[in-house]
Amino acid sequence: xxxxxxxxxxxxxxxxxxxxxxxxxxxxxxxxxxxxxxxxxxxxxxxxxxxxxxxxxxxxxxxxxxxxxxxxxxxxxxxxxxxxxxxxxxxxxxxxxxxxxxxxxxxxxxxxxxxxxxxxxxxxxxxxxxxxxxxxxxxxxxxxxxxxxxxxxx
Amino acid sequence: xxxxxxxxxxxxxxxxxxxxxxxxxxxxxxxxxxxxxxxxxxxxxxxxxxxxxxxxxxxxxxxxxxxxxxxxxxxxxxxxxxxxxxxxxxxxxxxxxxxxxxxxxxxxxxxxxxxxxxxxxxxxxxxxxxxxxxxxxxxxxxxxxxxxxxxxxxxxxxxxxxxxxxxxxxxxxxxxxxxxxxxxxxxxxxxxxxxxxxxxxxxxxxxxxxxxxxxxxxxxxxxxxxxxxxxxxxxxxxxxxxxxxxxxxxxxxxxxxxxxxxxxxxxxxxxxxxxxxxxxxxxxxxxxxxxxxxxxxxxxxxxxxxxxxxxxxxxxxxxxxxxxxxxxxxxxxxxxxxxxxxxxxxxxxxxxxxxxxxxxxxxxxxxxxxxxxxxxxxxxxxxxxxxxxxxxxxxxxxxxxxxxxxxxxxxxxxxxxxxxxxxxxxxxxxxxxxxxxxxxxxxxxxxxxxxxxxxxxxxxxxxxxxxxxxxxxxxxxxxxxxxxxxxxxxxxxxxxxxxxxxxxxxxxxxxxxxxxxxxxxxxxxxxxxxxxxxxxxxxxxxxxxxxxxxxxxxxxxxxxxxxxxxxxxxxxxxxxxxxxxxxxxxxxxxxxxxxxxxxxxxxxxxxxxxxxxxxxxxxxxxxxxxxxxxxxxxxxxxxxxxxxxxxxxxxxxxxxxxxxxxxxxxxxxxxxxxxxxxxxxxxxxxxxxxxxxxxxxxxxxxxxxxxxxxxxxxxxxxxxxxxxxxxxxxxxxxxxxxxxxxxxxxxxxxxxxxxxxxxxxxxxxxxxxxxxxxxxxxxxxx
Numbered sequence: 003x004x005x006x007x008x009x010x011x012x013x014x015x016x017x018x019x020x021x022x023x024x025x026x027x028x029x030x031x032x033x034x035x036x037x038x039x040x041x042x043x044x045x046x047x048x049x050x051x052x053x054x055x056x057x058x059x060x061x062x063x064x065x066x067x068x069x070x071x072x073x074x075x076x077x078x079x080x081x082x083x084x085x086x087x088x089x090x091x092x093x094x095x096x097x098x099x100x101x102x103x104x105x106x107x108x109x110x111x112x113x114x115x116x117x118x119x120x121x122x123x124x125x126x127x128x129x130x131x132x133x134x135x136x137x138x139x140x141x142x143x144x145x146x147x148x149x150x151x152x153x154x155x156x
Numbered sequence: 157x158x159x160x161x162x163x164x165x166x167x168x169x170x171x172x173x174x175x176x177x178x179x180x181x182x183x184x185x186x187x188x189x190x191x192x193x194x195x196x197x198x199x200x201x202x203x204x205x206x207x208x209x210x211x212x213x214x215x216x217x218x219x220x221x222x223x224x225x226x227x228x229x230x231x232x233x234x235x236x237x238x239x240x241x242x243x244x245x246x247x248x249x250x251x252x253x254x255x256x257x258x259x260x261x262x263x264x265x266x267x268x269x270x271x272x273x274x275x276x277x278x279x280x281x282x283x284x285x286x287x288x289x290x291x292x293x294x295x296x297x298x299x300x301x302x303x304x305x306x307x308x309x310x311x312x313x314x315x316x317x318x319x320x321x322x323x324x325x326x327x328x329x330x331x332x333x334x335x336x337x338x339x340x341x342x343x344x345x346x347x348x349x350x351x352x353x354x355x356x357x358x359x360x361x362x363x364x365x366x367x368x369x370x371x372x373x374x375x376x377x378x379x380x381x382x383x384x385x386x387x388x389x390x391x392x393x394x395x396x397x398x399x400x401x402x403x404x405x406x407x408x409x410x411x412x413x414x415x416x417x418x419x420x421x422x423x424x425x426x427x428x429x430x431x432x433x434x435x436x437x438x439x440x441x442x443x444x445x446x447x448x449x450x451x452x453x454x455x456x457x458x459x460x461x462x463x464x465x466x467x468x469x470x471x472x473x474x475x476x477x478x479x480x481x482x483x484x485x486x487x488x489x490x491x492x493x494x495x496x497x498x499x500x501x502x503x504x505x506x507x508x509x510x511x512x513x514x515x516x517x518x519x520x521x522x523x524x525x526x527x528x529x530x531x532x533x534x535x536x537x538x539x540x541x542x543x544x545x546x547x548x549x550x551x552x553x554x555x556x557x558x559x560x561x562x563x564x565x566x567x568x569x570x571x572x573x574x575x576x577x578x579x580x581x582x583x584x585x586x587x588x589x590x591x592x593x594x595x596x597x598x599x600x601x602x603x604x605x606x607x608x609x610x611x612x613x614x615x616x617x618x619x620x621x622x623x624x625x626x627x628x629x630x631x632x633x634x635x636x637x638x639x640x641x642x643x644x645x646x647x648x649x650x651x652x653x654x655x656x657x658x659x660x661x662x663x664x665x666x667x668x669x670x671x672x673x674x675x676x677x678x679x680x681x682x683x684x685x686x687x688x689x690x691x692x693x694x695x696x697x698x699x700x701x702x703x704x705x706x707x708x709x710x711x712x713x714x715x716x717x718x719x720x721x722x723x724x725x726x727x728x729x730x731x732x733x734x735x736x737x738x739x740x741x742x743x744x745x746x747x748x749x750x751x752x753x754x755x756x757x758x759x760x761x762x763x764x765x766x767x768x769x770x771x772x773x774x775x776x777x778x779x780x781x782x783x784x785x786x787x788x789x790x791x792x793x794x795x796x797x798x799x800x801x802x803x804x805x806x807x808x809x810x811x812x813x814x815x816x817x818x819x820x821x822x823x824x825x826x827x828x829x830x831x832x833x834x835x836x837x838x839x840x841x842x843x844x845x846x847x848x849x850x851x852x853x854x855x856x857x858x859x860x861x862x863x864x865x866x867x868x869x870x871x872x873x874x875x876x877x878x879x880x881x882x883x884x885x886x887x888x889x890x891x892x893x894x895x896x897x898x899x900x901x902x903x904x905x906x907x908x909x910x911x912x913x914x915x916x917x918x919x920x921x922x923x924x925x926x927x928x929x930x931x932x933x934x935x936x937x938x
Contacts, residue, residue: 080446
C-alpha cells in the first residue's frame with residue numbers, strides 16, 4: 003500500500019500531495035520537508051530508491067518535477083516506478099504535453115486524474131484507456147451542469 | 157464587495173509576489189474574500205472559493221475555516237460543487253476532525269445516486285479518509301455495490317472494502333463471499349481489486365487464508381488467470397512495454413506467494429507457472445523486471461523445488477549485471493534476504509557483488525557492503541578482506557563505521573592466523589581510526605597480549621605507524637600501550653618478520669613525548685602515553701632521567717587525571733626508587749582474559765560463585781589487640797611451613813616516624829571446593845579489619861575450579877591521609893598466592909578514596925581445604 007504521493011519542484015515547492023493514511027497536519031508538513039530535502043540531495047545518476055524510517059521511498063524526476071511516493075516493505079519498487087510513469091502519461095494525455103505550469107494552474111484536475119488511478123493506496127484501474135474515458139465523462143458532466151446552471155431556466 | 161477573482165487569476169497573482177511578506181499579504185486578502193464568500197451562501201461561486209482555499213492550503217497556510225464549507229458543498233446537488241467538496245474533504249478533513257462525521261450521511265446518499273460518477277466520488281472519499289465509525293456505518297452499502305453494479309463502480313467498491321477491512325478488521329467476514337465471486341470477473345480493474353481484497357483478507361486472518369486455499373481453490377484459478385496474461389496476444393489496452401498488464405501480474409504473484417507459503421500442495425500447483433513466467437518474461441524494460449522480481453520473491457518464499465530456486469538465484473545474478481542501477485539495487489536487496497538460506501547459491505555471484513562496491517551510487521554501495529559482509533566465510537576471508545579494506549579507504553563517510561565493525565566481526569570469526577588478524581586491525585585503525593567503536597582499543601590490546609610470539613612484530617609495526625601519524629586516537633592509544641609494554645623488544649631491533657630498523661631509546665621517548673604534547677591527542681590518549689613512558693623506565697637503561705623529568709613536568713598539569721598519574725609516578729621514583737619495587741609495579745601485564753569481569757565496561761560485581769564466608773577469627777588473639785608501634789614479623793602459619801612471599805612491596809624499615817604496623821590474622825573462610833556445584837550467589841564484601849579508622853574489606857570477584865580472585869579494599873575514615881600503605885599476605889603451602897599491584901599507597905582521609913589490591917589464589921591440587929591467609933599491613937598515619 004502506498005502511504006503518500008508527493009509532487010514537488012526542483013526548488014522544493016509542493017505541487018501536489020496525496021495522503022493515504024490519516025496523519026496530523028504537523029506531521030504531514032514534517033514529512034514533506036524531509037522528503038524534499040532527501041530527494042533533492044540525490045545526485046543525478048543514482049538509483050531511484052531510498053530508505054526512510056521503515057518505508058521504501060521511490061522517486062522519479064520528470065523535467066522540473068519530482069514524483070515521490072512511499073511504499074511498505076512488501077511492495078514492489080519497480081512497479082511503483084511504473085505507477086508513477088502511468089500517472090505522468092495520463093497527465094500528458096489530458097493536458098497535451100504536460101508541463102509544471104499545467105499542474106500548478108489546474109491542480110484540482112491533477113487530483114481528479116489521480117483519484118481515477120489510485121484509491122486507498124492501491125491501483126484501481128490498469129487500463130489507460132478506461133481512465134481517460136472516465137475523466138472525459140466526468141468533465142462532460144461537470145460542464146453540462148455548469149451550462150445548465152448559468153443559463154436561465156425556461 | 158470586490159468581485160471574486162477566479163482561481164487561476166489568484167494563482168498568477170500569488171506567484172508574482174516577489175517576497176514572502178508580499179505573498180502573505182496577498183493570501184490574507186484572498187482568505188478574507190473567501191471567508192465572506194462562504195458566508196454569503198449559495199451563489200454559484202462557492203466551488204471557486206473552495207478551490208482557491210485548497211490552493212492556499214497546499215502552499216502551507218491554515219485553511220480550517222473551509223471544513224464546514226466542504227460539508228455543505230458535498231451536500232449540494234450540483235456535480236461541480238460535489239466534486240470540489242469531496243476533494244476538499246480529502247484534503248482538509250481527516251478522521252481526527254469532528255466535521256468528518258457530518259459527511260457520512262451525504263456519502264450514504266451519494267452511494268445510491270443515479271450517476272455513477274457521483275457514486276465514485278463518494279467511494280473515493282470514503283477509501284481515502286473514512287474513519288472506523290464511517291466504515292462501520294457504510295459497510296453494508298459497499299457490500300451491496302460489490303455485488304450489484306457494473307465494473308466501474310465494482311472496482312472502486314472493492315478497494316473501498318479493502319480500506320474498510322484495514323480500519324475495522326472485524327468486518328472482514330462481510331466481504332469474504334463477494335471476494336470469491338469477484339475472481340471470475342473479466343474486467344482487469346475489478347480483477348485487480350479482487351486480488352488486492354483477497355490478499356488483504358488472507359494476510360489478516362489465517363483461517364480465511366486456509367479457506368481460500370482449500371475450499372475456494374483460489375490457487376488454480378489464479379494460475380489460470382496468470383497463464384492467460386503471460387501467453388495472451390498483444391492487447392493494446394493493457395500492454396506496457398510488451399508485458400500484458402504487469403500491475404495485475406505482480407499482484408497475482410504476490411497473492412500466490414501468500415497462498416503457497418509453507419504449504420506443499422499449493423506450492424506444487426504453482427511451480428509450472430512460476431517457471432514459465434521466469435523464463436518467458438522479457439526484462440529489458442522496467443515493467444518486465446518488476447514482474448520477474450516479484451516472481452523471484454515468490455519462488456524464494458514458497459516451498460518450491462530446488463531447480464526453481466536455482467533459477468531464481470540466477471535471475472538475481474543476471475540482474476546484478478544489468479546496466480540499470482535500480483535493478484542492481486533490488487537484486488542485492490533480494491540476495492540479502494536469501495543469503496542465509498541459500499548461501500552457496502549466492503556465493504557464486506560474490507565477484508559481481510564485490511564489484512558493486514565500486515559503484516558510484518551510495519545506496520548501491522550500502523547494499524553491496526551488507527551483502528559482502530554476509531558472504532565472508534573461512535574460505536574466502538583473505539580475498540574478501542583485501543576488497544573490504546580497499547573499500548574502507550574510499551568509501552563515503554556514512555558507511556565507514558559500518559564497514560569497520562563489519563571487518564572486525566569478520567576478522568574475529570574467520571581470521572586464518574593471529575598475525576593476519578593483528579595486521580587487519582592495524583590497517584583498519586590507520587585508515588578509519590576515528591570511526592571505530594570504543595571497545596576496539598581494549599579488544600585489540602587483549603588480542604595482542606594473547607599473541608605472545610608476535611609481540612616483537614606488533615610493537616615494531618605500531619611504532620612505525622605511530623611516527624607516521626598521530627591523529628588516529630585509537631591507533632595511538634594501542635601503540636602507546638604496546639610501546640610501554642614491549643619497549644625492550646623494540647629496542648632490540650631485530651624481528652624475523654619485519655626488516656630491522658634501529659630504534660634508539662631517544663627515538664621512542666621522542667615519539668611518546670610528541671603524543672603527550674600534541675593538541676590532537678585526547679586526554680585518554682595522553683594518559684596512555686604517560687603510563688607508557690613510565691613503564692619504559694624499567695625497560696630502558698640510559699634515559700631514565702629523561703623519563704623522570706617528563707613525569708615530573710606533568711605533576712602540575714591542568715588535566716586532573718594526568719596530574720594524578722604523574723604525581724604517583726613521581727612518588728615511585730622518589731620514595732620507592734628501589735628497582736625491585738618499581739619494576740614490580742611496572743612489570744609485564746599477564747595475558748588478559750576475554751570477558752573477565754574487569755574487562756567489560758559493566759559492573760564488576762556480577763554473579764559470584766562462592767560458598768559462605770566465615771567471620772575472621774584470630775588464630776592468635778593476643779596479637780590482634782596490639783596496636784602498637786612495632787614492626788611485627790610474620791606469623792605462624794598452619795603447619796608452620798614457610799610460604800615464600802610473593803613480590804609485593806616490602807615495607808621500608810625506616811624507624812623514624814610513627815609507623816605502626818598491625819598484624820592481622822585474616823581468616824577468610826575462602827574454601828576452594830572444586831567439586832561443589834557452582835551456585836550463583838552474590839557475596840557481599842566482608843569486612844575483616846576495622847580499627848583506628850582504617851578498615852579493610854575482602855570482596856570475592858571470581859571463583860573457578862582452581863582459583864579464586866579477591867579484591868582487598870582499604871579505606872580510611874580518620875582525619876588524616878594514610879600514606880605508605882602496603883599489604884602483605886601469606887597462604888598455606890598448597891595454595892599459590894599472587895598479588896597484583898595495588899591501586900596506590902595513599903588512602904585519602906574521611907573515606908574519600910580507597911586503595912584496592914587484587915589477589916589471586918590458586919589451588920592447583922584442588923584439595924578441599926579452608927584457605928587461611930595472613931595479612932600484614934603497614935602504614936604511616938600522619
